[in-house]
Amino acid sequence: MTRPAVAAFAVRPVMTVALVVGAVLTALSGRYGYHRDELYFMVAGRHLSWGYVDQPPLTPFIARVSTAVFGDTVMGLRVLSTLSTVATIVVVALIAREFGSERRGQILAAICAAVSGFVLGVGHLVSTATYDLLAWMLIGLFAVKLLRTGDGRWWLALGLTAGIALENKYLVVLPIGALLVALLIVGPRGVLRSWWLLAGVAVAGLIALPNVLWQFQHDWPQLKVAGGISEDDGTENRIMFVPLQILQLSPFLVPVWIAGFRRIWVGLPWARAVALAYPVLCVIVLAAGGKSYYALPLLLVLVAAGCEPTLRWIDRHRAAAVVGLVLTALTSAVFTLPVLPASAADFVIPVNKEQGEQIGWPAFTASVAAAWDRIPADERSTATLFTGNYGEAGALVRYGPAHGLPAPYSAHMSFWDWARPPDTNTGPVLLVELERTPIFESYFRDCEQVGTIDSIVSNDEDGTALVLCAGPSEAWSTLWPKVRQFY
Known part of the structure; x- marks a missing residue:
């Protein structure tokens, strides 16, 4: 069943928010230095292959392209990461639009993504998580479009995005798997009875095939790496999972994503599978002993859904809302971006150790x-x-x-x-x-x-x-x- 048409997209204000973040990331991109992972990616980019022991080939390829086009410097390396983050913020606003948000709700969704610690943190660096986040947001957008319109052709867009994402990181199977489980539980199951689903799976498989073959030919080394992560850090990951879900996105955004979950579950029954996918994903990550950020992108989808009801609260508490957004932006910037002198980074390293790995x-x-x-x-x-x-x-x-x-x-x-x-x-x-x-x-x-x-x-x-x-x-x-x- 086709749902009502969505509102016009607030192109100018959303792009303004995204470009401001892009300008901030650019201004700060060379302030500390290379992250340890970035140093690795640059060397991997000199040994281009369809796969590596610990990852598929996309991020090293992007690192090589970025330095070749924009300069072999810290700033040059990070240009494409910055552009990816700009795109991520725009996609979050588009997801809010799919959930029925008008102009103000779309702008608020862009602002919430822009001040999120997770978005800023991965956007500042070249990492697999940087491009994974954009892929997850696109998958979220196409999934909501699929459920809103009932048009099975969106499975092709999902498959294309998933296939490209699989050439970057295998984690993309988690949100798709969680969404499929949620669809089986709460529906609408009709979207699963479609040849377009099989076409999307075929597209994803064809794109991911070169890396899968590489892994097969090398005795699946990435499984050994994943097993090592779970064995060494699994207990700590499980203990810290809930606190880090709150801290890494931002504590100030907790009411927004809770409002988003409630709004979907109560007011948008056609999208309940999207809401249920988040707790399903959390269970999967906890069982596997995975890192907390594996589930964070789906929280941004809930944030997008929560912006419309949050506006009603903002209209009654404008001063508190402004203070909250400013505090969110400031704390996120301090803990995820190189705004402090390098000698003072120990202040934030207990919360975000990646700051220290750039110094x-x-x-x-x-x-x-x-x-x-x-x-x-x-x-x-x-x-x-x-x-x-x-x-x-x-x-x-x-x-x-x-x-x-x-x-x-x-x-x-x-x-x-x-x-x-x-x-x-x-x-x-x-x-x-x-x-x-x-x-x-x-x-x-x-x-x-x-x-x-x-x-x-x-x-x-x-x-x-x-x-x-x-x-x-x-x-x-x-x-x-x-x-x-x-x-």
Whole structure:
């Protein structure tokens, strides 16, 4: 059954809100430095492939395109992320329109997305979550259109978006799966009895096929990575799930998404599956021990639905609403964007550790170079620089040449695939270890700590040990499979 037509889209004010956010992100994009993941993506972009150990190919490809077009700098790298965030805000307003919001409701939806800590946080960086968020919002938009109009052709748009999203991150199967479960529970089940659904699945499968084949040919390494995340962090993820659902989007937006859930459930019965999809998704994520942000995008859909009833409250409490939005914008900016001096980032790191992962990489590289200089010059041709994780390796690829450092090696994620030390490297090995590990060091001879990373903030690298060993305990070709790290 076709629902009533939607209101005209508030193009100018919504675009103004989105472009203001784009301008803020651009102005702040180079203030700290590269995030550890960004350093990894840039190296991955030089090894373009249909897949990587820990992810599909889209984000590394975007990183390569962005730096090629806009410059090989922090700001150049982040341009496409900024544009993706601008588009995300516009799509949230379009979702509000599909739920029946008039001009003011659409503008409020754009503003709520613009001041959300999650939107700003992922929009500031190049990450798989950045483009995943846009994909989830488009899926939400097309799903609401499908339910509002009953037009099965929207399954094609859903399939196209899902297929592209699967080339970025497999998480997109979660909201679609949750939506299908919700449709089976509350309906309308008629949209499932459509050949267009099968066509959408076929489109998604065709687009995702190259990466699926890559994963199959490489023994499904991404499943090993996901298993490691669940095993190592699953308990903490479950404990922190509810608090982080509130904090990461913004505590001030909780009444809005609650109003959105209630509005859909009571007043928009044709869309109940969209509302139910959120708690279904939460159950799935909790059971899997996944990270809290896996479910956050669907909250933005509920925020979009909640803007119309929220306007009625705003009309009665204008001053409180203005104060709330200003506080939301300020707190979100402080905790997700580099507005504080780098030396003061410890204030926000307990809430958002990603802030600290953008600070200190040039100084880190200088410390590694000082430790490398302890190796006698005549032994450096057979020496090896070996890092414990992809962020360290990426930083040394980026900043190491200016210090005369050789190309680093790492057994972490896809760095393991890209290069291993030659067997002729029988000389000293400089290990970069987050913490000294006797089992790991047993693969090397006569190890001694020669330095420590002293970061200005409490990030993951602070206190990292620089350990100089006399050499590998066996040939690198024999040793390499033993030191591989999937997480």
